[in-house]
Amino acid sequence: MASGGGAAPDSSPGSVGSMNAIEALLGRNSAPRLEAPGPDAGQLDTICRAALRAADHALLRPWRFLIVRGESRRKLGELFVAASLESAPEMTVAEQDRLRGKTLRAPLIIVVIASHREHPGVPGIEQDLSAGAAAQNMLNAAHALGLGAMWRTGSMAYHPRVKRGFGLGGEEKIIGFVYLGTISGKAKTLREEDPADYFADWPA
Ligand SMILES: Cc1cc2nc3c(=O)[nH]c(=O)nc-3n(C[C@H](O)[C@H](O)[C@H](O)COP(=O)(O)O)c2cc1C
Numbered sequence: 603m604a605s606g607g608g609a610a611p612d613s614s615p616g617s618v619g620s621m622n623a624i625e626a627l628l629g630r631n632s633a634p635r636l637e638a639p640g641p642d643a644g645q646l647d648t649i650c651r652a653a654l655r656a657a658d659h660a661l662l663r664p665w666r667f668l669i670v671r672g673e674s675r676r677k678l679g680e681l682f683v684a685a686s687l688e689s690a691p692e693m694t695v696a697e698q699d700r701l702r703g704k705t706l707r708a709p710l711i712i713v714v715i716a717s718h719r720e721h722p723g724v725p726g727i728e729q730d731l732s733a734g735a736a737a738q739n740m741l742n743a744a745h746a747l748g749l750g751a752m753w754r755t756g757s758m759a760y761h762p763r764v765k766r767g768f769g770l771g772g773e774e775k776i777i778g779f780v781y782l783g784t785i786s787g788k789a790k791t792l793r794e795e796d797p798a799d800y801f802a803d804w805p806a
Pocket residue numbers: 630631632633752753754755756777778790
């Protein structure tokens with residue numbers, strides 16, 4: 603496995619041997635190129651538990667997740683092609699093949715779905731944000747476990763045919779596809795950021 607940077611973590615669920623939390627948060631990087639193996643059962647359990655620790659106003663648990671792995675990834679590719687053909691019947695066979703291949707870019711994909719609950723004090727935007735926080739927690743957990751991950755959306759995340767294919771209810775939304783696997787090749791260089799560019803005291 604290519605190094606994701608940092609300490610070699612113990613992958614057992616909830617392991618105290620995993621990468622230090624601050625090191626993991628400051629070193630997380632998306633990994634566009636992923637290969638097998640995907641997370642093992644223990645790692646996947648940890649990643650799922652991390653999702654469920656997301657901040658969540660009124661503890662509505664406004665989310666659910668679908669795991670797509672193995673041959674199901676091909677079914678998802680077919681769903682993407684069927685959806686795209688509905689919107690763009692002129693797609694060439696080559697374009698269809700390229701789209702079909704997108705779901706094979708990782709051994710495992712977690713579909714993050716925001717499922718809004720009725721609550722007088724928690725608007726839908728907050729519930730979407732909570733589902734987004736769950737996705738980010740999964741990215742962080744994957745990185746801390748030495749795995750690669752990438753959050754993707756694209757037009758397929760918003761296509762009614764794809765939503766139907768996943769069995770989404772009318773009010774449900776796809777917040778993202780979290781691709782998970784082993785980093786293929788060299789880990790991406792971290793972008794340097796200066797907090798002073800984004801944070802300021804108020805009033806100045
Ligand atoms: C909601 C959301 C959707 C995204 N969708 C895509 C996508 O479809 N394709 C893509 O290349 N990156 C997408 N990204 C960005 C990557 O996940 C990643 O954050 C970006 O490449 C920056 O890399 P970094 O996470 O290592 O800083 C998305 C990010 C978010 C938050």
